[in-house]
Amino acid sequence: MSVSFDGLGISADLADTMTRLTSVGAQLARMIARNGLDGNLAEAAGTNAGGDGQKALDVIADEAFMAALRGGAVRHYASEEQDEVVDFGTGTLALAIDPLDGSSNIDVNVSIGTIFSIFEAADDTEASFLRPANEQIAGGYIIFGPQTALVVTFGKGVQQWVLEPGSDIWRRVADPKPLPSETSEYAINASNYRHWPQPIRAFIDDLVAGAEGPRGRNFNMRWIASLVAETHRIISRGGVFLYPGDDREGYQRGRLRHVYECAPIAMLIEQLGGEATDGADPIMSATPDRLHARTPFVFGSASKVARVAAYHDLPQDEAHALFNTRGLFRS
Ligand SMILES: O=P(O)(O)OC[C@H]1O[C@](O)(COP(=O)(O)O)[C@@H](O)[C@@H]1O
Ligand SMILES: [Mg+2]
Ligand SMILES: [Mg+2]
Structure with missing residues (x-):
């Protein structure tokens, strides 16, 4: 066998x-x-x-x-x-x-x-x-x-x-270990910055600002452009992945497919104590309307995924404010 x-x-x-x-x-x-x-x-x-x-x-x-x-x-x-x-x-x-x-x-x-x-x-x-x-x-x-x-x-x-x-x-x-709930590594295709919605820009601005920003510490970035490889890295040592929707034509719901990309990755990540959302709501409870439906996708260490959702709840003026006013998100 x-x-x-x-x-x-x-x-x-x-x-x-x-x-x-x-x-x-x-x-x-x-x-x-x-x-x-x-x-x-x-x-x-x-x-x-x-x-x-x-x-x-x-x-x-x-x-x-x-x-x-x-x-x-x-x-x-x-x-x-x-x-x-x-x-x-x-x-x-x-x-x-x-x-x-x-x-x-x-x-x-x-x-x-x-x-x-x-x-x-x-x-x-x-x-x-x-x-x-x-x-x-x-x-x-x-x-x-x-x-x-x-x-x-x-x-x-x-x-x-x-x-x-x-x-x-x-x-x-050996079985993969549960994901660490905190992490200092994030993955996003930063070339799309100008197309992102404001909460995603604000979240990434604060990570990029590092020790001098509201988070008060430095973060590291990776982008492989293979969802499988990003998932394997996050399963091995934690981190957060984001492929948000953006304002490019055809990208309103991001790039990744709900049924055969995001759903199975979400199941793996949740089994390891992480979280997987469309930026705000869990992937695991959403029902796709088409076989090839796309969805914005954020997954990885639980505290980071929850933090992305919190940026979506910020009042518009705070999401736009200079990062050093976002004292709420220090850590
Ligand atoms: O080139 P981009 O926009 O950064 O997109 C990268 C993403 O596209 C994908 O390659 C899409 O998957 P396919 O190669 O199966 O089409 C993901 O693996 C990866 O996360
Ligand atoms: Mg793919
Ligand atoms: Mg493919």
Whole structure:
């Protein structure tokens, strides 16, 4: 057996689905390690349902997961790369997937990943996914980086496996620890500053002001542009991630997709004692209105996520005031 989920109390259907996912994960890891030797995985390949340009690896990963899952316990397959839910006809589960996350990093040898969300299948294809994330029975990701790792929750804590390089063998390693509630690291694409709503600008202004600002201490920033890699860093050492809505065309609800990006990450983060919101309200209790719906996304250490929500509650004049007047937010 190349991976084992024994002792985790999950159903045979869920274990079979996870085995199929990890088998494709091992194949993709080998392929990614050979990028440039056998062809260019970052070559342009078309446009997906959301209007995003697809790279060769986006399409290869989607086809590989779909082929591996067909005939198993998954009945409804929803993918970033498919306009509509694919109905395999039989099975008890519904799986939503971002087959390849962080596509802009394929050709620069930076960590990329796969994100997945699993529900019990509903009667109708769309109904399987247009429901609150707190109905998920599993959520997780595979990260393809210096190590290939699987991080997943089945609703009782978070477990992690690492792929033995060059093989199909996944070894379980220590479970991730709960997130620290305080942190000094934040992640946001700061090039969008001028497009952000005022509460996000005010929050970031105060972090950037560091020891001289209202927070009275310094913060550090990271931006990898792979949601999976940012999540893995935050799970490893804490931090807060923000992809807010902004005033660019098509970005009013941010960039990230509720169903197959934010919902499973939110489940992992909450299992580790962190929080995940759209800036104000929890992701886990929101119901998306479309398969490819976007949502603003803020997640990570609980106190930081709560602080972002508090900035949304500031009176307009205080959100605009010079940072040194915001004594309320010292720490
Ligand atoms: O390029 P931007 O606007 O900083 O966006 C980066 C974000 O886009 C994403 O790459 C979107 O995911 P895909 O690569 O699956 O489209 C996230 O992984 C990442 O957080
Ligand atoms: Mg993605
Ligand atoms: Mg993707």
